[in-house]
Amino acid sequence: MSSSPSLVELVTALTCLPGVGQKSAQRMALYLIERDQNGARRLANATLDALEKVQHCKQCRNFSDTDLCEICASDKRGSGTLCVVETPADVLAIEASGAFQGTYFVLLGRLSPLDGIGPDQLGLDELEKYLVESSVEEIILATSATVEGDITAQFVADIARKFNINTSRLARGIPLGGELEYVDSGTLSRALSGRQQYS
């Protein structure tokens, strides 16, 4: 690599990717230049294109190329149920399950006073404004199952109460395919206290 400064720079630039160290970056750089120059060109252009176009949806704060994202703009999605999530990655995960047909609101974070993330950073004002204009009947609090996630859910629930909107939280329990032996005790305790009538 010492023989080509532009390759050295490409290797260094590749290490900015999460999970990519010096060795993998070197392998990627050589692969791009040796065997997939078209792929490399496509990657560079896609990156510049995304940097230029991607913005936040004015309504749900998810990533979007347009003012209103495709989910918010779609007339196939019911606006009666609003799913509040922390990140765009959470939207992807829920969309991949195919079990939700409503719309989203993306907080882009979770309450964490120590990191300087308060209600303002999470766009809760925008959420209130949206609730005034819309006809949301239920808010699903789909924040993480962590302490910060729970506190964030509590904040959103307080807002929902002001508007007399029902709130629900994702069920906690044993994951599909989970063997009791390997489930941690906290999850098991939640699964027991939240047990449901067997029909």
Next chain:
Amino acid sequence: MSSSPSLVELVTALTCLPGVGQKSAQRMALYLIERDQNGARRLANATLDALEKVQHCKQCRNFSDTDLCEICASDKRGSGTLCVVETPADVLAIEASGAFQGTYFVLLGRLSPLDGIGPDQLGLDELEKYLVESSVEEIILATSATVEGDITAQFVADIARKFNINTSRLARGIPLGGELEYVDSGTLSRALSGRQQYS
């Protein structure tokens, strides 16, 4: 992701990288757009820059930004010993060992008639031409320890013989830190037959 076509395209483009599947690509794309836009811009520019600038060194066929690579152009490298390797990655590996101060010749492949790779593709003509002009005294055959690598080494050795140049091959044996119990039998057999006087 369904909400932003340019993000979808970035994810697809990232999957061209070796070892990166759909899930990792998604994580990388969100990371670049959410948290490291400067890194993303640097990556795109470095890729385009490398695509434009990287060529093969006229002398050793390694990657280079200039006609003559930094190793060939350096006056700190002895031209008496020539190390013949298969790929630019091999040059990096040897350079990282710090144990070689001569120059390289990169075959950019190994003989593999079934894949249509013959002596012409490996630049053996260029190697001969270089040997005529230069003062190489020893050629280190540093091709892979595989059947194709051995055959390739044989071809290069035949050329060296024409010019009355000494040839050597990288030592085969037990790798540093290798425990006998886990070394494969072929390697062990080579290590036995190639045993050296204990001083």
